Amino acid sequence: MGRGKIFMLVALVLFAAGCTTGGTGEQAGNAGSAGGGRDGGAATARKKKGPNEQIFIGFLMDTLKEERWQRDKELVERRAKEVGARLSVQVANGIDSEQIKQAENLLSQKVDVLIVAPHNGEIAATIVEMAHREGVPVISYDRLIKNADVDLYVSHQVVKIGELQAAYLLKRAPKGNYVIVQGSATDNNARLLHEGQMNVLQPAVDRGDIKIVVDQAAREWLQSEALNIVENALTQVNNNVVAVVASNDGTARGAIQALDGQKLAGKVFVSGQDADLASLQLIVEGKQTMTIYKPLQPLAYGAVDSALKLARGETVQTNDTVDNGKKKVPSMLYEPQSVDKNNLVATVVKDGYQTLEKICEKVPAGQCPKADAAAAAITTAPQ
Numbered sequence: 001m002g003r004g005k006i007f008m009l010v011a012l013v014l015f016a017a018g019c020t021t022g023g024t025g026e027q028a029g030n031a032g033s034a035g036g037g038r039d040g041g042a043a044t045a046r047k048k049k050g051p052n053e054q055i056f057i058g059f060l061m062d063t064l065k066e067e068r069w070q071r072d073k074e075l076v077e078r079r080a081k082e083v084g085a086r087l088s089v090q091v092a093n094g095i096d097s098e099q100i101k102q103a104e105n106l107l108s109q110k111v112d113v114l115i116v117a118p119h120n121g122e123i124a125a126t127i128v129e130m131a132h133r134e135g136v137p138v139i140s141y142d143r144l145i146k147n148a149d150v151d152l153y154v155s156h157q158v159v160k161i162g163e164l165q166a167a168y169l170l171k172r173a174p175k176g177n178y179v180i181v182q183g184s185a186t187d188n189n190a191r192l193l194h195e196g197q198m199n200v201l202q203p204a205v206d207r208g209d210i211k212i213v214v215d216q217a218a219r220e221w222l223q224s225e226a227l228n229i230v231e232n233a234l235t236q237v238n239n240n241v242v243a244v245v246a247s248n249d250g251t252a253r254g255a256i257q258a259l260d261g262q263k264l265a266g267k268v269f270v271s272g273q274d275a276d277l278a279s280l281q282l283i284v285e286g287k288q289t290m291t292i293y294k295p296l297q298p299l300a301y302g303a304v305d306s307a308l309k310l311a312r313g314e315t316v317q318t319n320d321t322v323d324n325g326k327k328k329v330p331s332m333l334y335e336p337q338s339v340d341k342n343n344l345v346a347t348v349v350k351d352g353y354q355t356l357e358k359i360c361e362k363v364p365a366g367q368c369p370k371a372d373a374a375a376a377a378i379t380t381a382p383q
């Protein structure tokens with residue numbers, strides 16, 4: 001799957017300072033030093049789970065609005081079942097107070113470990129503090145929890161996603177007016193994506209090749225917000241736009257609706273992210289230019305497997321660290337991949353993420369990529 005990084009062992013510290021019960025000799029030293037750095041320094045000692053004890057995992061999700069999160073949920077459920085863990089999944093539907101309340105409830109039910117996909121990366125720091133007071137480790141899932149003593153972060157290389165989106169568009173549209181539709185300002189990923197997008201676009205702006213005429217955040221990653229942003233942008237520059245850097249597939253579809261309204265869909269290049277079925281259909285129709293495929297199975301399975309290890313006081317292998325403002329969080333970051341009409345068979349279809357039948361449901365057979373195209377690029381396909 002093209003991941004060439006050497007994995008290093010990072011000792012993850014699970015329990016509070018002064019915890020002496022059940023600790024292995026290997027863990028004890030680390031636990032002491034990192035426990036002292038815990039929020040408030042008042043974490044309660046918690047007995048580590050033995051190898052045969054069932055582990056109770058709480059998965060706090062922000063939303064199931066996008067197709068990808070429904071898959072994350074299913075995959076986490078499947079893995080938890082496979083490994084015999086007890087699992088409770090809670091969805092906050094974009095409400096921070098709800099997400100905090102759900103964390104409180106799970107902690108009062110004596111959850112052993114929390115996996116959190118935060119709605120608001122700043123506000124969710126409270127969840128980490130609450131959990132650590134009970135000696136419960138926290139895994140930040142897909143989106144980073146900021147300024148908190150997060151135990152582990154599992155995600156994809158988000159800056160790289162932004163770079164891939166922008167690089168693809170810049171290749172197809174090297175000159176002209178660009179619109180950027182960012183993700184939700186509450187989501188750290190939106191910021192990282194924008195950073196990646198600008199890494200690639202800024203030199204072209206500086207050369208005078210492209211001009212970013214509008215650069216706005218779509219509240220809550222809403223398609224309807226993206227529709228408004230792009231509609232207004234088109235009005236502002238008299239439809240003179242060559243590319244829309246949409247940060248995910250939902251916002252891409254909003255952008256395409258706006259372009260459709262001006263008979264520009266298919267003429268203006270549009271990026272995306274998530275390999276949603278609806279967007280892959282637009283890709284074969286020629287209305288969306290590309291998306292980013294993020295294999296979710298390693299993420300979801302990795303989170304569950306790591307949760308078990310954290311609850312047992314074992315170490316977790318990571319391949320990176322990400323600074324969240326408080327610490328360098330040990331991180332497991334998976335590789336994203338650009339997907340367009342030419343390689344969708346070799347990537348999302350080959351992986352079983354989507355089927356070619358469904359992707360091509362709305363187009364005449366001639367417009368559908370050939371199934372055997374998979375053979376051509378197998379070596380580049382992710383797991």
Ligand code: GAL
Nearest residue numbers: 066068143187189221248274
């Ligand atoms: C991001 C996530 C994307 C997309 C978006 C909207 O944090 O990385 O895959 O789903 O949220 O929920």
